[in-house]
Amino acid sequence: MKILRILSLFCFLSTSFLTAQNKQITLEEIWSGTFRTEGLDALHSMANGQQYSVLNFDRTKGGTTIDIYDYKTLEKVNTLVSSADLKAIKYFTDYTFSADESQVLLATEEESIFRRSSLGVYYVYNTKTKQTTLVSEDKIQEPTFSPDGTKIAFGLNNNLYVKDLVSGKITQFTFDGVKNKVINGITDWVYEEEFAFVRAFDWNADSNKIAFIRFDETDVPEFSMDVYGKDLYQTQTVFKYPKAGEKNAVVSLHLFDLKSNKLSEVKVDKSYDDFYIPRIKWTNDADVLSAQFMNRHQNQLDLWMINAKKNKATLAVAETDKAYVDVTDNLTFLEDDSFIWTSEKDGYNHIYHYDSKGKLINQITKGNWEVTTYYGYDAKTDQIFYQSVENGSINRDVYSVKLNGTQKRRLTQQTGTNNADFSADFTYFINTYSSATTPYLYTLNDAKSGQVLKSIKDNSALIAGLKDYKLSKKEFSTISINGNDLNMWMIKPANFDASKTYPLFMYQYSGPGSQQVANKWNSANDYWYQMLAQQGYIVACVDGRGTGLKGADFKKVTQNELGKFEIEDQIAAAKLLGSKSYIDSSRIGIWGWSYGGFMSSNALFKGNDVFKMAIAVAPVTSWRFYDSIYTERYMTTPQENASGYDDNSPINHVDKLKGDFLLIHGTGDDNVHVQNTMRMVEALVQANKQFEWMIYPDKNHGIYGGNTRLHLYTKMTNFINRTLGDKL
Known part of the structure; x- marks a missing residue:
């Protein structure tokens, strides 16, 4: 009943402020943060499934912390990392855990390159020893833990490196990277902007191989922008930008074997010469890499399974469309390396299940509506979790459904936009709900029933302020x-x-x-x-x-x-x-x-x-x-x-x-x-x-x-x- 009263209060407040006082909105208020909403920054579900972490920033002191909260009580359990305790770090702006969560990668001194890319100084914080280790003296890109947590791969000056966190040794394994000519493992401008990713390398499950995409931009036309700045003379930013119909970067797929210290190129038997590689991802099998190849017209997308031992590529799925095929991040490999795939091939975006060879097992969701987000699969309950617009194209709800497409359940009940962040074991999800009349409401929900268990943040201060x-x-x-x-x-x-x-x-x-x-x-x-x-x-x-x-x-x-x-x-x-x-x-x-x-x-x-x-x-x-x-x-x-x-x-x-x-x-x-x-x-x-x-x-x-x-x-x-x- 308490939860019902909270939601009823929200319905009352969200409608009551519409007819409230007569205060006029000003542009100064809009752009000074008067109407800013509260949220949960850099939310991460801990591997135990019972706790989650959040990045908190102290605006008065300028420091940052990673705080751990309990799902059941929503109480803070402890502060895992505080910049106040770190001599080398005044504050950090993002963090990433190693797979076993014994180490945290802390981002500092970040500077933007383009929309998604940045350079930064990174430290590894060991949660057991409380020690910090600088990854590199240089500002680097996309540092990524190996699955076993013993190494970090990163990009620097268009080349790729691996740092051994045990010995401290840094090994460079590509050497041909040159600005505006060749990039290894980091996307070029157009991939970053239009395929929406920057890190073009990936570790295998055994932490002994790295797959990466190489971009040869040599023949891509350059674009330049004057930077006026504050000096007497302006400078220029010059970068490769392929306009429509012009030459793209020539992309190729490569493997680096850390044991043999050897590089090799991977080729697939595709039917087109001018192509993109918009995604690569290792399967659970440490020797099998998946790679998506797409023709330049983007109306054919092929998913290849590449055996790194045999250097053999097998076509698993071939998607075609009279217009274009969308690239997504929804490819998910289950324990048996069967996989989840989303497609518009029946006229609406839906979820499909294929076996490890690419044979269709079944279409999981169906209907004249779109799946908008795929959240994941819980092997214990055999359930897929996703977001869709089944409740009207302007609304979003969270759903669960069995892998075979049965027992679909709507897990969110408030009409508006719902978005879920699931605990690692799919016991809970933190739902972010809002509508045109209700600011962001963060609640803890039971993943089985969708029941709201607790309110986390309700933006009540903003609601009160808007009543004026x-x-x-x-x-x-x-x-x-x-x-x-x-x-x-x-x-x-x-x-x-x-x-x-x-x-x-x-x-x-x-x-x-x-x-x-x-x-x-x-x-x-x-x-x-x-x-x-x-x-x-x-x-x-x-x-x-x-x-x-x-x-x-x-x-x-x-x-x-x-x-x-x-x-x-x-x-x-x-x-x-x-x-x-x-x-x-x-x-x-x-x-x-x-x-x-x-x-x-x-x-x-x-x-x-x-x-x-x-x-x-x-x-x-x-x-x-x-x-x-x-x-x-x-x-x-x-x-x-x-x-x-x-x-x-x-x-x-x-x-x-x-x-x-x-x-x-x-x-x-x-x-x-x-x-x-x-x-x-x-x-x-x-x-x-x-x-x-x-x-x-x-x-x-x-x-x-x-x-x-x-x-x-x-x-x-x-x-x-x-x-x-x-x-x-």
Whole structure:
């Protein structure tokens, strides 16, 4: 009953603050952390299944600790590591346990390279002796314990090394790494960004072999960015960036045998020459490596099983698709080396079970809904745990199901977004729940029944603080556009009067497989939308064709024509919303970032009779300027599909501009290069079109740091008020 009262209290509080006081949200509050939520940082389930660890940061003292908590009581059992006790370390920013948890790898002095990659100084802390050992005098990448905990492999200056933690000896085992030429074991820029991983090496189960991918970037064209900094002369960042249709890095798969100190190359009998290796992973058999190979068009993904002793490769699974095959991290080997695999081959993303040779045993989940996360398999109970949108495409729930596909059980009951972190033995899971009306609620749940056992964190301080503000409800619905029921949310002013008319400001992202209409707690942008609603705007978001979690056909309809159907849907949605009596159809605006900036630009140009204004932040203005892996996945190459690239790129439609246009970019954007904006500016100038633009020196794709976000959102707010808010 106590748990029911806690949840009832949340329902009451989450609705009561919607009609509370009249305090106005400010941009300074949004970007100073006033609305920050509490969470559990770097959560790790201990191997005993009864405890978990969390990284805690003391903001007053500046130190960090790894604290151990008991699942049953949620009480802190002990502090495993405290930076206050370590002479060499002022604080650490992340940690990784060895397999037996007797050692902890502590990350310090981390500096970002690109979106996911970083350099850092790393120490090994021995939990028994309380001693720390510096891994390397240099800043290194991706240090990783061997399974037996006696060694650490890492990347340094494009080569790979192994440190013996017993003797302290460091062995270099690749020697041809050169910046902008050859990389061993660490991904190149485009793999990191589009295949979402950095560590391209893996230990086998016996800790005596390392598999790694080698990237030969020699023939990949270089891209350079000026770095203005604070010195008298600017410097340059130069890196290899394969744009659509250009040469990629030549990748190859290699093995290093620690016993013989020998390197060897692994080849598979594939049917294509231009290819990617998006994943490698050792099976439980120390001599068998799995490797995924994919053709350049990305519509064929092959899973190979490679016997390292015999140097023999066998094709286990071959996935094909008329559009593209998604790469995931869901491949999981069970004790008998049968494996879990996820696929969209029946039209929706589901879980499959194959034997060790690649023969399908059964499809575990089925239905007109998507599996969104695979959590793992518990051999004791023979259960798979996963997250899906079976309870509506804007919601997420946690489920369990037997390996044979029977006895499916929904483990979470609160409608919204649920995400689980399971204990190592699958006895418990910590559920993170939120919705549009409830901030993040962390609870301890029983993995068998899903029952909530205890509340861990409830963000009650934030709830109490929000009661002082005049907030509006985020209304979810569907809108019928071009033969499809599209998910939509809308935020109206709290004092909305249907007899009045309001300007409409639309937001979207629209990229393939994405989702912006989701029943989850506020991001910083949501508070901005609330602020705009307080000022008298209606704000809306529509997920059009090409977005995710409604089946493969809905997602892949945009294939070869990015920006065609998505723009048609946004224009049609704006027209339909503009026909509402309470919306002023002469004052409709749209904005977006990255792919969303590509979209908002096109919406203003192609929908010049519908949209009065648009803001495009860090937009792609021509797909010819963007990287090979992402762009070719959906468009093939420019050489094969020139019209697909050009017909829907906003740079080719600047002559249609009639409304007000604000273009924003960071000069240090390694992802969507500022080249996109510079070429757009030149096209607009030559078309004699007036517009506004803002450049942020040295800022990357996220455009942040210091007061940058505050300045950015102030500029956008002022632009909205000047172009749409003239009658407010």
